[in-house]
Amino acid sequence: AKSEDSDTPAAGGSNPSAGAQVVQSAAPGAKSCTLEQFGGTKIDLKTAKVGFSQSEKEANPFRIAETKSIKDEAAKLGIPSANLQTTNANSQFNKQISDVEQMIDSGVQLLVIAPLNSDGWDSVFAKASAKKIPIITIDRKINATSCKDYLTFIGSDFEEQGKRAADKMAAALGNKGSVAILLGAPGNNVTTLRTKGFKDQIAKVAPEIKITFEQTGQFSREEGQKVSEQLLQSNSDINGIYAENDEMALGATVALKTAGKKKGDVKIVSIDGTKGAVQGIVDGWIYSVIESNPRFGPLAFETATKFFNGEPIAEDIIISDREYDQSNAKTDINSAY
Amino acid sequence: MALLEVVDVSKVFPGVRALDDVSFTLQPGEVHALVGENGAGKSTLIKVLTGVYQPDGGQLRYRDEPARFDSPMDAQRAGISTIYQEVNLIPLMSVAHNLFLGREPRTAYGLLDEKRMFREAHEILLRYGVTTDVRRQLGTLALGAQQMVALARAVMIDAKVVIMDEPTSSLEPREVETLFGVIRDLHSQGIGIIYVSHRLDELYQICDAVTILRDGKVVHTGKLADLERLRLVSLMLGRDMSAVRHEGFTGFGGDHGGAEDAAPVLKVTDLNSRRKLHDISFAVRPGEVVGLGGLLGAGRSETIKAIGGAYPVDGGEIAVDGKALNRPTTVQAVKAGIAVQPEDRKAEGIVAGLSVRENIALAILPRMSKLGLVSDRKIDEVVRTYMTRLRIKASSPDQRVGDLSGGNQQKVLLARLLATQPKVLLLDEPTRGIDVGAKAEVQGLIDELAAEGLGVVLVSSDAEELVEGSDRVVVLRDGAVVGELRGDAVTTEALLETIAAAAVEAKEVGNDD
Amino acid sequence: MTTEAATATRPAIDLARVRAWLPKYGVYVAIGVLVLYNVLFTPNFLTWSNLRIQLIQVAPIVIVALGMALVIGTEGIDLSVGSVMALAAALIPLYLGYGVVAAILVSLVAGVVVGLVNGTLVARVGLQPIVATLALFVGGRGLALVISDGQLKDVRNDDLIYLGSGDFLGIPMLVWIAALLVLVVAFVVRRTVFGRRLLAIGGNRPATELAGVPVKRVLITVYVLCSVLASIAGLLAVARIQSSDASAVGLLIELSAITAVVVGGTPLTGGKVRVLGTVAGALLMQLVVATMIKHNLQPSTTEMVQAVIILIAVYVARERKSR
């Protein structure tokens, strides 16, 4: 086989240290958790059995980068690959639950979970807490009690991402105009929070911006494009599109092009920070991208190490996401994933 | 006192007046024949009587009370049970379950009492000459045995009226006798029986009264004994007695005299298939009609299908015009000039949803086309030819075949076979379930075709038809050839003797091991 | 005839006529109603650019539904079409280096292979179509992901993109291609030996077999055609969204396609194929969704309305018990 890109060296992942996650300074007085409080036993990560449960197929850049980062970091720490068990729920929530339960049965001593959903983990917690297995959830938070049901959450603040996107949108439109939202998959927590943050912030900072259209693009490029096409027909006066992930933003870009719009006619703001979207900024089609950094490996294992060493671990470890716009897209594109 | 009565009942289907002011009375203890050509409305009348259809006009009286049956179940509860012509039982379920379906014996807890059910089923069926394991799937039984189960089921409930729609069309003679025994029994118990059949001599054997339907109307009703057979036929057909007499009962003429020394057009040598066929050999010369005789289950259908490539063959040779076919597929068989008319017209013959035209053209599409494109002009030509030649009655070539009467469906099927310009015609029960008129036409046609030089293989459970129609009869039993009748020996008596002799032999062999 | 008699009989006649007419043309009436509604209540509905969008969006479904209609005509069903689209999509970027023709050929070959597998399972092994194609429904997309390494790949080949978003004589290429395929399939069904055999198989397979029709070959061809059409839809989807995403392309399209076919008046029991009806069925479902989106209704409403429309359409078009 020979692809279009065969001649150019493979892009992406070339610079492992680029785009590493940075923790926001923890809020003072926030709850924390130690090994003692949790009631677990100290183990050596190098010889421990670790389980990682991925929620969705590694079919989009975010998931690919996330899984890869966990695996790479484990290898770097010297965890033999036989000791790292990974499962993928293929977007089926029940499968994720039984995947995790099965890993608990098979004796893992640390669980890293990228949850498909924030609720519905009761049975897993019942099982894990009986065996005192610490759970680190990454990218999505689980609605439960930290230090009891699970250890900690590492990830972005989705609502905050929505707010930042709203700020960008407000700036792009000069605080007035009409905006469409391309929602993520319905029922998804990420969708809910990114929508809430965006709407709240718009109402606060730019009440003259009207949100005239909200339709789901299912987080997929094709749906994003289809919905945008319909949107551009019936609301031809739209000024901005807020896409809740980069894929939909890229779909919207294609729709804009085919509808005969010019760069900058409609301002697109999206969330994720994939290479494609950052390239979109460079090309002038996308106004700004708020990052949601998927490289959880180093931070997750660092947190686990600290925890087993007896150090206190914060309830939420919120990473500080970057943002891309015209000013930095060109220079920082290599740290996009 | 009348047991069951319909007064001025009408039933209209889109485009057909299937019943037109029909009145009919059944007395207790009477065996009442219901006769008529295909499509005369017999089955429709029965379905009206048993709640499958609601009449569009007129009324139903049962035991001198006005009655209305909303469903077959309703009628059954009232004591009217029926053996239907087409579908009757459920092949995938066991014999016993079929017998008791809907009224299974139950234990104190309301659960089925299968032990009792199996035991009772066994006992009941013994009386009908069915000895098989009642746990067996019904579908694995011979058709006759299945029909006996249906009969047992119908009589088992406290029936006041038993309706039989062509019960003997798949029974072998022994079973027919059993059936008649049962009917006489019911008769003596005062149960009324409605009996539908195209086999006239059966009617005269067991029926008291007769009602003749034609085109949905009653054309005669009265004592059967008072009605001459010829007159019965002429009433059914709506034709003159003299015309009927002239045509005779079967449409077959004399011998076709395929030259004795001509090379066979079909030669079958040592055909074997699993446990079903054993070393079957026979030959058919051009212009000859060879009958395959035997009881039901003798393997006649399998033989025919095997030759036509529709039944797996383990060994043996089939040659058409001297050219050997090695385990032909249906495609190869048709190409070689073999045309098979299957036994089950509905399931394996016609494509009910397609038009007469499409059905006739189905097998010859490649010839009717250029580069894969069909020429409707060519097709129309062929279709017109055969519709005229076989006197197919259809409103137009575009009519759905499923809407035609049984006889015409059969003719369409024959037209399809003939259109392939075959060398050998294999006909499995070509006249089953079609009325006297159509039957004679089909039989006449077979004669004609043979006279034109086709080799014909004829399978028929109607011994008269077989004997009259064939030049030679090859007798099968248990999948093997047990004898052959030629020339003057082609008689019903000889046929029966051959079968019986083989039976004795088989029995002796059976005793040996 | 007196006026009195005329007025007395007219309603009865009309009712009967409407009853006979509705099953055949109900879909078109429904489309008409929906268009009318949109013309009245949706801004910018009656514009060429809007019509364009609707046609472009419906094109892949129409193409898949054409193949599905053929399969359903044989009393079958093909669940694997979505996976075939994904396979085609996954293969394209891998071979685009050799040029667009090579990439298209390779993806069509994938369609042929899947069709052969499905067809063999149905015709030779004798599996029920729904089960036979379920295996590739599950496995096919997995294979596509394996092939594409799970990665979404951007496509920049201009020729390919032209297929997806270019115009020819002012009409999108996609629409040309879909229209051409509709004509071809309609022609195949009506005028060719293959088409007639297909319908006969759907009507009564044993009878067709006994008539000397090479049933297995026809069936396998039908499944191959269906898969090839699906792979065409897959490659057009790639061309249109200018990227290949094996995990998303053609997701759940089998249901949309089956719906289009059935709503268009082709019965699931086989023996009949209504090509134009299928196109109308797809268009109807597209218009329903478009209307919902344009009026900014929530997914829950859209889904419930779709359910009701499917039921009404199929109820109206259902086969009346004829015997």
Added chain:
Amino acid sequence: MSTGIVSDPEVPAAVVAADERRAERTDRMVGLVQRQGALAVLIVVVLVATASFPNFRSFDNAGTILIAAAPPALIALGMTFVIITGGIDLSVGSLYVLGGVVSAYASQWGLIPAFLVPLAVCGVIGVLNGLLIAYTRMAPFIVTLAALLGARGLMRALSDEGSTTYLVRSDTFRSFGTGSFLGIGYPVWLVAAVFVLGMVLLSRTRFGHAVYAVGGSEDAASLMGIAVRRTKVWVYVMSGLLAGLAGAINAAKLGSGVTVLGTGMELDAIAAVVIGGTLLTGGAGTIAGTIAGVLLLGVIQNMINQVGNVPSSYQQVISGAFLAVVVVAQTYLVRLRRVT
């Protein structure tokens, strides 16, 4: 005068009987393997898994497999009844999610409503399916496809487009979902009990036999006095109820009415039923087979996980290939049976 062929009354009774008996024995043997083929494969697969994966044979792992299989098993049970009548129910996946959502919502009123409300809601949709299929002669495929959409729409409408996840408020209900007896989760016991009922219903009652009869031949069944329409309505009601119950059990286990549960549940159920030897043409099938089919799918999934590092895409390829192999094997067994 008579054309009746008078044949020897006791023809070849001995020969036929001996032959028939032999045929019956083979028939029954092959029939057993065919019916219980899934069980045979299941045993082989379990043996292989036990030998290859040390963690597979743990008691906990078995419990995990069982509890994960509980909801799909219920759905497959309903599907078995539907498929035996010759129908199909595509709406079960949506009903399952809907059942879970309303169950979690109703749990605020206690344990009993948490079970009854989803049963009622899903039962009603089952009734609608059944009525439409039985009385309008619309194809089950298309009616239940519409119900799939409709029920999902309803679920979204009830949960604020899926964004609201109702938490289970009743502690008893929650502990029903997570608790266990003799080391086996309560849901598994409940499902086992329902299966026993289902088996009795299918094989030992008139209703069960009516189900077989309707699938075997609808016209014949109706002429034999079976209430075909009522039977059909009931199987879809059962299927709806069981999907609702599955949803409730799952809500109890997850402690919430999750709205993003996987689509495609209906196809899994169909696959399990078919692997279990039930014919999609209707008229034949067993519940024991369905159990084996469900467990087989569960065990295969578990094995794939035991390997530890199989990428998600390969998992699907393996599942698809496995499905094909089992179904093809099944078909050859059936054919063997028909020919002998």
